[in-house]
Amino acid sequence: MTIVESNATGRAVGGPGLPQRRHLVTEIPGPKSRALLERKSSAVARGVGITLPVFTDVAGGGVLVDVDGNSFIDFGTGIAVTGIGNAAPAVVAAVQEQVERFTHTCFMITGYDSYVGVAEALNRLTPGDHDKRTALFNTGAEAVENAVKIARSYTGRQAVIAFDHAYHGRTNLTMALTAKAMPYKSGFGPFAPEIYRAPLSYPFRDGLDGPAAAKKAIAVIEKQVGASSTAAIIIEPIQGEGGFIVPAPGFLTTLQEWATANGVVFIADEVQTGFARTGRMFASEHEGLVPDLVVTAKGIAGGLPLSAVTGRAEIMDAPHVGGLGGTYGGNPLACAAALAAIDSYENDGLLERAREIETLMLSRLRELQASDPRIGDVRGRGAMIAVEIVDPVTGEPDAALTSKIAAGSHANGVILLTCGTYGNVIRFLPPLSISDDLLHDGLDVVRQALEAA
Incomplete structure (x- = not known):
């Protein structure tokens, strides 16, 4: 041995x-x-x-x-979840203290300060200094689905653009957004409609610089979908399950410029890349990217199930009261863990x-x-x-x-x-x-x- x-x-x-x-x-x-x-x-x-x-x-x-x-x-950390280390003492202490006070009320029934505290932290930490709002959920897939709901509510449009090699989850809508058939999609259709796919920048295999790759993707979107029908673009700043593909410089920002010019919500799926994983708090920062909506999960709470959508206040506030939420979304144990984990990311x-x-x-x-x-x-x-x-x-x-x-x-x-x-x-x-x-x-x-x- x-x-x-x-x-x-x-x-x-x-x-x-x-x-x-x-x-x-x-x-x-x-x-x-x-x-x-x-x-x-x-x-x-x-x-x-x-x-x-x-x-x-x-x-x-x-x-x-x-x-x-x-x-x-x-070398796996539960697929990028325990970034601060498993059973990190600050997280353990925060959860122990919270579990002795109460384990659940449902934030939609009676609120608690840790949910608000996590939202405030995400509003402060995600890229951009504009006015933001946050909603908390349980999993990355659930947060992705809600980001799409929010974008559709805000724009009044239906089409959503995802990219080659993308992975966004295992629910029906997120399977539609995900590119890989086995093991994620095979035999589970039909999938949610109005999902379209565009080519990704893949420097090792396509040889294109970022702006050229973006123009290729934009041409596909305009020809096959149309800007006026598109509610959102969703993309991982560095792909996860798709192969840790880092788009060529300029790809993401060129896409965002097109989205902004055409009233399309730009969603950054930072589920795997968020919370110091890439050497920045969020991978979007490497490109100077300021997404309209940022989806987070995995590393947010040191191993407890929590996810979030954070973004521009006018977009996040588009859905009607009661249109967002869930029984366990922003569970108090997970919120306590998240506040401890975020403190560690910032100060350790x-x-x-x-x-x-x-x-x-x-x-x-x-x-x-x-x-x-x-x-x-x-x-x-x-x-x-x-x-x-x-x-x-x-x-x-x-x-x-x-x-x-x-x-x-x-x-x-x-x-x-x-x-x-x-x-x-x-x-x-x-x-x-x-x-x-x-x-x-x-x-x-x-x-x-x-x-x-």
């Missing part, structure tokens, strides 16, 4: 006190996880899969420990830490790319980095090799996720609380998995 230790101090509980090391004591999965997998197969719907077949006991800092005592380096140096992670990871991965032509592209920002795996002769996507790299990393104690329309992208989403030692060790494992494959 492999044992690698780094800053291995503290007691074996969740949070940063957990020993920060990769430490395998059984095969993967171990006997306790295998027993739980058997229980899962007879109790949980088949459609709910597990990427790495282990069951978590505790997690914190940059590691996750399974029920068999195996300690994994966490996590923006700077994300940029340090970017420097380290890009250096290591580009060094590996220079010696291995199967790595076609290395891209990303902050702690949102990816490598695209290709056939070294043809440049075509190599999903089979990508799967082997991920499986080899899993077997040796690194939680690693894949993504991309073609299944050939490895994505790195480490927590901002991770140590450099764990980053280097995890990247060594990935390098070994690539060599072995």
Whole structure:
């Protein structure tokens, strides 16, 4: 078995006190996880899969420990959720204090100050100094749906433009916005109408600069939909499930200029990119982009379910009273967690830490790319980095090799996720609380998995 230790101090509980090391004591999965997998197969719907077949006991800092005592380096963070680290002490304390006071009232019945506090924080932090309003929900998909509702209410139009490789969720409307069929859409139609798709800027594959790629997309929108029918454009400033695609400079701002000129609401889906993940509080800031509406979730509340739509006051206030909301939207436990998490993002140096992670990871991965032509592209920002795996002769996507790299990393104690329309992208989403030692060790494992494959 492999044992690698780094800053291995503290007691074996969740949070940063957990020993920060990769430490395998059984095969993967171990006997306790295998027993739980058997229980899962007879109790949980088949459609709910597990990427790495282990069951978590505790997690914190940059590691996750399974029920068999195996300690994994966490390069997944629950798909970009636990950016401040799992079981972060400030979040735990805030939730404990709140749960002793009350767990739920439904904000639409009787309000509470933490909902207002989260809205005030998002109004202050999202790009732009214009007057803003916020509404809170539960999941990223729910927030996306509400952003579309708000845009349609404001404009009186119906059509919504999404982009190639996009991922916006698993509900009916968000499946329509999502580009990838398997596993997200296949067999689940028909989908919501008045959704149209435009080409994305994909520098590694299209070779276009940002403005040229935007003009191509705008031509498709004008010819196939028409500006006068379009309520909104929705786009991820850096794509998530689609492959961590970073659009060429000028693509997003050119799209926004067109949207503004034509009365189209520009929605930035920052569900995966928000809250210091890319080295800025929001990825839109890298391009100087000021969206009309910003959708957030994932990293907002340190692991508790919460999402939001934040935007221009006149747009957000377009729906009638009672037109927005939900039973659990802005749950008080999640709001307490969010206020603690946001404080950490602002005051614990996590923006700077994300940029340090970017420097380290890009250096290591580009060094590996220079010696291995199967790595076609290395891209990303902050702690949102990816490598695209290709056939070294043809440049075509190599999903089979990508799967082997991920499986080899899993077997040796690194939680690693894949993504991309073609299944050939490895994505790195480490927590901002991770140590450099764990980053280097995890990247060594990935390098070994690539060599072995």
